Amino acid sequence: MGEVHRKDDDLYTKDGTVDYQGNPAKKNETGTWKACPFILGNECCERLAYYGMSTNLVLYFKHKLNQHSATASKNVSNWSGTCYIMPLIGAFLADAFMGRYWTIACFSIIYVIGMALLTLSASVSGLKPTCSKDGVCDPTLAQSAVSFIALYVIALGTGGIKPCVSSFGADQFDDDDEVEKKHKSSFFNWFYFSINIGALIASSVLVWIQDNVGWGWGFGIPAVTMAIAVVSFFSGTRLYRNQKPGGSPLTRICQVLVASIRKYKVAVPAEKSLLYETADAESAITGSRKLDHTRDFGFFDKAAVQVESDEKKGSIDPWRLCTVTQVEELKAIVRLLPIWATGIIFSTVYGQMSTLFVLQGAAMDTRVGNSTFRIPPASLSIFDTLSVIFWVPVYDRIIVPVTRKFTGHKNGLTQLQRMGIGLFISIFAMLSAGILELVRLRFVQRHNYYDLEEVPMSIFWQVPQYFLIGCAEVFTFIGQLEFFYEQAPDAMRSLCSALSLTTVALGNYLSSLLVTIVTSITAKDGKPGWIPDNLNRGHIDYFYYLLAILSVLNLGVYLWIAQWYTYKKPVGPLR
Template sequence: MEKDDTYTKDGTVDYKGNPANKKKTGTWKACPYILGTECCERLAYYGMSTNLVLYFKHRLNQHNTTAANNVSNWGGTCYITPLIGAFVADAYLGRYWTIACISSIYVIGMTLLTLSASVSGLKPTCYTKEKCHATDAQSAVCFTALYLIALGTGGIKPCVSSYGADQFDDADDSEKKSKSSFFNWFYFSINIGALIASSLLVWIQDNVGWGWGFGIPAVAMAIAVLSFFSGTRLYRNQKPGGSPLTRICQVVVASFRNYQVKVREDKSLLYETADAESNIRGSRKLDHTNDLRLVSQLPT
């Protein structure tokens, strides 16, 4: 009984791959590092992106419509890459390594963007505050940095919130209640980062310079990465379960092949593994339910 109370029951493991100890990992011990990561990342993202149309217009000498179109294309990419990041995290790398690896690309992108706005030779040549000329090479450096950032968001956006949820064991009633409180703090962290970015950083970009305006978000993103790595020993990690597309196809095929089979009422007679854990690595065993059962309605 004491052993049952020591380790989590949702299949999570610690940073060494051993079953997660409830007293040493997860819950509010690990959450401050995740919340700090999210706050700094949102500050970096919104601080860099909020004024981007003006940067394209005044520094890269783009027309209003061209600048707005380029920002829209970039923003759309930022919302497509999380689909890739989520798939890689769930199927192969796990959330920890996905966040760790791709957030490093995020920092590289932010650093390159800062250099493109502040270093001679990389930054556009300006004649007045709102009249500049950028060469094709300078524009290419800027867009390379932006799309590295877009790739970085693909590893952060879909994984951080669910990684925070992994720190609470659903099989433990007290931890399950704390999970709701975590999401309250999570969205509070997002709004704090966005508030600072949309007010202070926008003012800095307009009144101090773009080098500082992009440099501060780059530092914030570096702090986000450091905050994330600082909590490594405290995190609970779900094992990746392989490609979900394969399992979806298996379920569809099995459903069509067995749609006429009558399900037995006795659960012990069903095709099921006797082990405590699922045979699918990284997945939890699900309780049997009739909620999605198909019952044919034949006329009487």
């Protein structure tokens, strides 16, 4: 009998995943790297579509929708921010009701509809803005509205894809199988690698098409690519492992809060084994392993203290008594929040690539060498992408094995150490951008180039700032992906992935707010301010230095928070 049981254990996954028919997932027929090409292919195409729009969007707003530099920059930041807030909706639906597979599928179709509408708004006569021969466009309110409706439909579509794809990919590796678990960390590296392959094509080929062929083609190609992404995802259906949705995570959090407040006078027993937990090996929460009790945030433990009134009732009222696992779910979220908050400033720095970096590049010489070919300013983000493509294999194949020898940690660096290194590198990205702008402005002053559209100083001087941000991404963003997946309770992984993405949203909103504040303070009494339409008369270097100072302060706070972080402790396999 023991032999048969052991064979069954080897046949099926132990983390509770099921196949596309809802049966326990067989190890040799589902998941692992054989399922990943379809997921990575979907992500590569979706990111190509996203960056195909967003990389150059600030210039579309400025030239086609006739917006001022600061307005265009704020509108891009606000839209990007919304793209990273919407994942909270998609993640909630995935964890509570739909599961990750169906959430990705449904929201991908919404995404394609938005892309099609955006393409029509840039190519169909009557929907696209009318422009004079000298390139000045005069869009009607309705034409601008159609563009923005399309963009915000796309933002809704991203809401179901962004928080679920990385978690869905990680679900393909069994947490309770040591061999498969080792591959999970590598998956996050290669997942981010596939994102940047899509971004590479977007920031080179697509940006050039938008600037030289037309915006209809420039938006149309990403729309077709997104349709291919949907096909790629559905193609792997039979190979996927799926986590069952565990019910509303927000309801469970509220239950712990209500129960602990109701019992605020109740003393927590010194013997933690007396706290309420289901007797079964499995957790009461579908798709979740039990979690071991932790000492911090002891107030929430009151929700798991069983009193006489709980015992008298025939059935357990979850609004009065919660399991230890349910309490630990809330504690895990509370522990993540300070780490999450420190990601906002990093995302503000990252967001400059699609706003001020592009405007800075547009004020420089965009010619390649002595040729007549001009590189679109937004295409410089290709160096951020190349940096990521360079650093991901270096990190996976060199840094991890080398640091593993010194630290003894299976991944070389802990996720918190990895993220901290990225925050440190991002400071130098802002200093690099600020120093370049200082040199450029001195060049303008020396030669009286104030009214020159392109200062004769090569745009390729921007390469170091893009390369440094790419390096910082490999440490911070990939570290975040893995950290929020690993530290999330099993039945809240989509929600926690969405939480990590909201740092990008809040980073964009913070960038927009800082631009508004800086403009209102510096552009007074006829002064052009730090970020005028003519950057030759502005001081965006001061804005970069401001972000560098905020990044230093943020790193200090992060190091202090990381000192006391407690990693979660799951108890045994799911089944």
